[in-house]
Amino acid sequence: MSNDPGRFQTIISHCKEYGFIFPSSEIYEGLAAVYDYGPYGVQLKRNVRDHWWNSMTRMHSEIVGIDAAIFMHPATWKASGHVDNFSDPMIDNRDSKKRYRVDHLIEGYSEKLLQEGKIEAAETLLKTMDELLKENDFSGLRQLITDNQITCGISGTGNWTDVRQFNLMFSTRLGSIAGESDEIYLRPETAQGIFVNFLNVQKTARMRIPFGIAQTGKAFRNEIVARQFIFRMREFEQMEMQYFVRPGTEMDWYHSWKAERMEWHRSLGIPQEKLRFHDHSKLAHYANAAADIEYDFPIGFREVEGIHSRTDYDLSRHQQFSGKKMQYFDPELNKSYIPFVVETSAGLDRIILMLLSEAYQEQQVPTADPGLTDTRVVLGFPPVLAPVKLAVLPLVKKDGLPEIGRRIMDTCRNAFYCIYEEKDSIGKRYRRQDAIGTPFCVTVDHQSKEDGTVTIRYRDTLSQVRIPADAVRTLVLEALV
Ligand code: GAP
Numbered sequence: 001m002s003n004d005p006g007r008f009q010t011i012i013s014h015c016k017e018y019g020f021i022f023p024s025s026e027i028y029e030g031l032a033a034v035y036d037y038g039p040y041g042v043q044l045k046r047n048v049r050d051h052w053w054n055s056m057t058r059m060h061s062e063i064v065g066i067d068a069a070i071f072m073h074p075a076t077w078k079a080s081g082h083v084d085n086f087s088d089p090m091i092d093n094r095d096s097k098k099r100y101r102v103d104h105l106i107e108g109y110s111e112k113l114l115q116e117g118k119i120e121a122a123e124t125l126l127k128t129m130d131e132l133l134k135e136n137d138f139s140g141l142r143q144l145i146t147d148n149q150i151t152c153g154i155s156g157t158g159n160w161t162d163v164r165q166f167n168l169m170f171s172t173r174l175g176s177i178a179g180e181s182d183e184i185y186l187r188p189e190t191a192q193g194i195f196v197n198f199l200n201v202q203k204t205a206r207m208r209i210p211f212g213i214a215q216t217g218k219a220f221r222n223e224i225v226a227r228q229f230i231f232r233m234r235e236f237e238q239m240e241m242q243y244f245v246r247p248g249t250e251m252d253w254y255h256s257w258k259a260e261r262m263e264w265h266r267s268l269g270i271p272q273e274k275l276r277f278h279d280h281s282k283l284a285h286y287a288n289a290a291a292d293i294e295y296d297f298p299i300g301f302r303e304v305e306g307i308h309s310r311t312d313y314d315l316s317r318h319q320q321f322s323g324k325k326m327q328y329f330d331p332e333l334n335k336s337y338i339p340f341v342v343e344t345s346a347g348l349d350r351i352i353l354m355l356l357s358e359a360y361q362e363q364q365v366p367t368a369d370p371g372l373t374d375t376r377v378v379l380g381f382p383p384v385l386a387p388v389k390l391a392v393l394p395l396v397k398k399d400g401l402p403e404i405g406r407r408i409m410d411t412c413r414n415a416f417y418c419i420y421e422e423k424d425s426i427g428k429r430y431r432r433q434d435a436i437g438t439p440f441c442v443t444v445d446h447q448s449k450e451d452g453t454v455t456i457r458y459r460d461t462l463s464q465v466r467i468p469a470d471a472v473r474t475l476v477l478e479a480l481v
Contacts, residue, residue, distance in 0.1 A: 008297070015356065020037070021229075022035065022038055033234045051268075051384065052239045053065070064207065068190070068193025068215060071186070076192050079322070080317065081317065088102075088166060088168065089102040089164070090163065091142070093159060093160060094157075096155035098152055103133060106129045106144065106145065106150065109125070110126050111300075138163035138165075139163070146158065166224060168221045168223065169220075170220045170221075190216070190218075194213045208331070209245060209339055212243040216239045217238065218238075220236075230350070231350060240343065240345045243257065247340050250340040253342045254342050257342050257344055258307050261305060262277070265354075273296075278294050278303070286308070286310045287309060295354045297353065303347075303350070306343075309341075310343050361377070361378050365462065378435070378437070379436060383480055387417065388417055389480065390440045390441070390472070391418065391442070392421075393422070394445075404469065434459060441456070441457040442455070448469060452468055452469050454469045
C-alpha cells in the first residue's frame, strides 16, 4: 500500500500548471472541495467517459443509455431512503469548530497507530468502530474517541461534542415566489433517474430482462470532510449502470459484474496489483451485497467504484410512494414481478485521479551532451485516453514548414484531437507534450519539403522515425484501437 503524500501534492500541482484541474473560482480563494477541469483535463474526462459509455452500451446490446435531469420530484428521495438514511455520523471539536466524519477521524488515528508499528491496536480499534457503526451506537463511538484520546488535528484538543447524524443532500427551492416554492434536492446519485424511468425505457426500447440502463452525470453531496483533491468533492460525476434481473438470479449477476468491472479498470492500463476488491460488511440501506473496487493511490488504497446488489428495494419503494406499478411482465415465465437490480457505480473524477496517479512519472533522459541526463516529467496515459493524441511541430516558423504542418493538421483533426505548436525550441515543445501525455509528436523540417517525410517521436520510447507525412493519420489511428 502506498503512502506518499509528497507525490500526491506533486500531481496536484502538475494538474494546475498544465491545464488539467483548477480550484473552482480561484480568484475568490476557491470553494472547498469544488474543482474545474481545464483544457487537457476536460479532454481526458471525455475520453474516459466515452470509453465507459462504449463498454456499456456498444459492447452490450442489452444495455441502453439515458440522460435524466438533476432535479427530481422530492418524493423520489423520500422513496429512495435518502431523506431518512443518507447521513453520516459527525462530531465537532468545540475549540477549533471543525467537524469530522467519525469514521474518518478514527481511521486517521488508526493509520497513525500503524505508522508507529502498533498493528494490533490499530486493527482492534477499526474492528470496534465497525461494530459500533453497524449498531448505530453513537455514544459508544464518542466513548471510543475519548478512550483512545483522539484529538483534533487543528486545536490539538479532545474537547468533542456528541456524535450526530448529518444528511449529505443539498437542497434548494423550486419556483421564484416565496411561499409558493417547494424544497427540492440536487441528486446525490444518478441512479434514481434510472429507477423512475425503468418502465419508460423498458417499453420504448423493447428490452427484455436481463437488461441494463446506463447513465453518466453530475451528483452532489454535502461532504463534511471534503479533501484529498478531486477524490472527495461536493460536485462530482458518476457513471452508473443499473442491471435489471429476475429475482433469485441477482447474486450470479453481482459476481459477474464484479469481475467485468475489475477487467474494465485493467483495460485502462492499471496493473492488477494496484487494484483490489473490498467487500462491505456494513451494507447501505438498499443492498444485500456490496463491494468496492479500490486503487492504490499515493495516499493508499481507496474506492473508485462500487458494485451493489440493490435487491428490489428502489423499484418497490417507488411503486409504494408513487402508486404506479413498477412491474415487468416476463414472457418466458408468463408472470409479472418487480425486478432485482445489480448496480455498477463508478466515480469519473476518481478514475481521472487514478489515471493521473498511474501516469505521472519523473524520468532521467539523455541530453544532447553525451553522458549528461535531464529530468523529464511525462504522463504515460494509454494513447486512447490521452487528451491530445498528436502534436504537429514545424522546426521553424518560416520556409514553408508551417504550411506543411497545417496540412497534416487538416488531414488528422477530424479523426482525433491534435494540436499545432510553433513557439519555443523543439526540445521545450517535446517536454511540454510529455507533460500533458501526448503519445506522438510530428516534426516538420526542411527535408519534409524535399521528400514529403516528417519525423515522428514516440513519447514512451523517445525513439524518432522518419515516415511519409501522409502516413501520420493512419499510424496514430492504429494506436487508438
Ligand atoms: N448509486 C450508488 C452510489 O452512489 P456510492 O458508493 O455512494 O454509490 C459511487 O458512489 C461512486 O461515486 C464511488 O465509488 C466514488 O467513485 C464516487 N463518489 C462518491 N462520492 C464522491 C465524492 N464526494 N467525490 C467524488 N466521487 C465520489
